[in-house]
Amino acid sequence: MFDIERWQEIFQTLSKNKLRTILTGVSVASGIFIFIVLLGFSTGVQNGVKEKFSGDATNKISVRAGRTTKQYKGLNPNRRIQLKNEDLDNISNTYGDYLEYKSGGYSNWGAQLVYKNEFGNFYIRGVDPDYQFISKASITEGRFINQGDINEARKVIVVSNKTKTELFKGKSPIGEMVSVKGVNFKVVGVYGDPGGEREESQVFIPLTSAQIAFNGGTNIRDMSFTVAMSDNFDEAVAFSQNLVASIESDLKTKHTIAPNDRSALRIDNTLEKAQKIYSLSDMIKAIFWFVGIGTIIAGIVSVGNIMIIIVKERTKEIGIRKALGAEPLSIIAMILQESIFVTMFSGLFGLVIGLGLLEFVGPTIESDFIKYPQVDFYTALITVFILVAAGTLAGFIPAYRAAKIKPIVALKDE
Amino acid sequence: MIKITDLHKSYKMGHNSLHVLKGIDFHVKEGELVSIMGSSGSGKSTLLNILGMLDEADTGSYVLDGVPIKDLNEKIAAQYRNKFLGFIFQSFNLINYKSALDNVALPLYYQGLKRKERMEKAEHYLEKVGLAPWSHHLPSELSGGQKQRVAIARALASDPKVLLADEPTGALDSKTSYEVMDLIQGINDEGKTILIVTHEDDIAHMTKRIVNLKDGVIIDDSKVEQVRAKQNV
Numbered sequence: 333m334f335d336i337e338r339w340q341e342i343f344q345t346l347s348k349n350k351l352r353t354i355l356t357g358v359s360v361a362s363g364i365f366i367f368i369v370l371l372g373f374s375t376g377v378q379n380g381v382k383e384k385f386s387g388d389a390t391n392k393i394s395v396r397a398g399r400t401t402k403q404y405k406g407l408n409p410n411r412r413i414q415l416k417n418e419d420l421d422n423i424s425n426t427y428g429d430y431l432e433y434k435s436g437g438y439s440n441w442g443a444q445l446v447y448k449n450e451f452g453n454f455y456i457r458g459v460d461p462d463y464q465f466i467s468k469a470s471i472t473e474g475r476f477i478n479q480g481d482i483n484e485a486r487k488v489i490v491v492s493n494k495t496k497t498e499l500f501k502g503k504s505p506i507g508e509m510v511s512v513k514g515v516n517f518k519v520v521g522v523y524g525d526p527g528g529e530r531e532e533s534q535v536f537i538p539l540t541s542a543q544i545a546f547n548g549g550t551n552i553r554d555m556s557f558t559v560a561m562s563d564n565f566d567e568a569v570a571f572s573q574n575l576v577a578s579i580e581s582d583l584k585t586k587h588t589i590a591p592n593d594r595s596a597l598r599i600d601n602t603l604e605k606a607q608k609i610y611s612l613s614d615m616i617k618a619i620f621w622f623v624g625i626g627t628i629i630a631g632i633v634s635v636g637n638i639m640i641i642i643v644k645e646r647t648k649e650i651g652i653r654k655a656l657g658a659e660p661l662s663i664i665a666m667i668l669q670e671s672i673f674v675t676m677f678s679g680l681f682g683l684v685i686g687l688g689l690l691e692f693v694g695p696t697i698e699s700d701f702i703k704y705p706q707v708d709f710y711t712a713l714i715t716v717f718i719l720v721a722a723g724t725l726a727g728f729i730p731a732y733r734a735a736k737i738k739p740i741v742a743l744k745d746e
Numbered sequence: 747m748i749k750i751t752d753l754h755k756s757y758k759m760g761h762n763s764l765h766v767l768k769g770i771d772f773h774v775k776e777g778e779l780v781s782i783m784g785s786s787g788s789g790k791s792t793l794l795n796i797l798g799m800l801d802e803a804d805t806g807s808y809v810l811d812g813v814p815i816k817d818l819n820e821k822i823a824a825q826y827r828n829k830f831l832g833f834i835f836q837s838f839n840l841i842n843y844k845s846a847l848d849n850v851a852l853p854l855y856y857q858g859l860k861r862k863e864r865m866e867k868a869e870h871y872l873e874k875v876g877l878a879p880w881s882h883h884l885p886s887e888l889s890g891g892q893k894q895r896v897a898i899a900r901a902l903a904s905d906p907k908v909l910l911a912d913e914p915t916g917a918l919d920s921k922t923s924y925e926v927m928d929l930i931q932g933i934n935d936e937g938k939t940i941l942i943v944t945h946e947d948d949i950a951h952m953t954k955r956i957v958n959l960k961d962g963v964i965i966d967d968s969k970v971e972q973v974r975a976k977q978n979v
Contacts, residue, residue: 660821
């Protein structure tokens, strides 16, 4: 392989047969190039889709109570189930290790928010500090509800960008007083929600304040949690389903609800919704891989084809070389070394061009559905090696046959 | 140099078997210039191919320079061809993308010589056939006679024991043929053993011995008065 004499011989052959060399090179390089670009855009589309749908926490569990529909342990149906602070505390104590964020919620009405002469309908929600992360609200001014607010049941409120525009006409609302059902709250923060307008119709006050101000006692309307995401999506789904199941059974035991009563306790797991997005992006990935692999196969076939033609064209030359004392092995080695060199060189060339295109053109693409197209360098490199290996194999068969040709047959005058 | 005893060769053509060589006994001493004659189908090319290890005999023995040529695998055959034999073909069989010099150097490449040494030797043999000024020309830029000279230089390059020429003048006009024969005679004068297959009488009479083949057997094997090609040029 590192025989300099043989390399000289090969370079001479390649440079004296430029057209053949270039054609082989172009077909390999373009195959790899197309593959890289496809793979890059597949990643881009996946990134785009993920970002598009990442508005809501993808691992959110929410628990809501309703009325029983089934008779259970001597209790009548149509009994109202009321969640309490202690339910949240119990769950936090039992499953604290698996839950990332947790928050109770007390908010069963839409109410008017009044600021001076302006007013608007908003959904007032008493929450815990963690809710900021559960709802993926991003603070644009001031701060969110904190633990101090909860402990002291302060009358503070976090309004949305929408509120700021509608009630405060765009000026900073921090420090201003607003009233909800006659109770005054001081604005401490403004949040924005990636989900847009609809989500921004909520305003947040501390859970404890909501319970006191609106005579809720220790009642809570709902609970939300997020589950720490594991890298493997299916694992995350399975894990959070298990978690949901045990939380459900705990609560049902405590509130004496029939295990099969679905409307008394509603537990939603948004991870299942996220799964659909993930499987969509998996699907896109699969399609691009399918097309990409098709391209590679086409590349292999065309390299193989070219090799067969090259060997056919060189039959006489091979005969001459054999008559002059070339051993069969040296004929095979010559043809293979040539083909490996050409496919490797042009494959890497196509790789560099493809990666270069993604590197320089990728960031300039302005589309919601294509973001950061890129290719894992090792995947790309492995592809080149696969193509080279397959091209070599495709070349080996005709080369082997050529080496077996008797010189007398090869030299026969046409 | 060459000892052939009771050589048989037949080819299978579908269901029929064609018996081409029917017991050839044939000896060539060192320094001989022998022509093998015969009409087409007489088996002369088959004989040459067997002598050249391009083909194998069915039965009989072939000893070349004391080495029995028998049951050769491809690798050994290639090595023997490289070491013992130089080929000259009717259609020259030069590699068309290589220059005259590179063509001559090719057998030396398969002998494992370094490039510099190859080029020096190749240049020497090109000079010997009078083509030094054309060393960097491609075969397509050379005339038929020049091509055959390149082929002869190539056959000589590996310094073989025997030169085998298959109708070396078959594709050339008579003037060029005599020039080529003159070159071959010159090489023979230096002591090289040469076998020529031809069907031309005048070419045959420029050798020292004519072997006549007919229907796979030698019907005549006699020494002749050599006609020097130079007289005809």
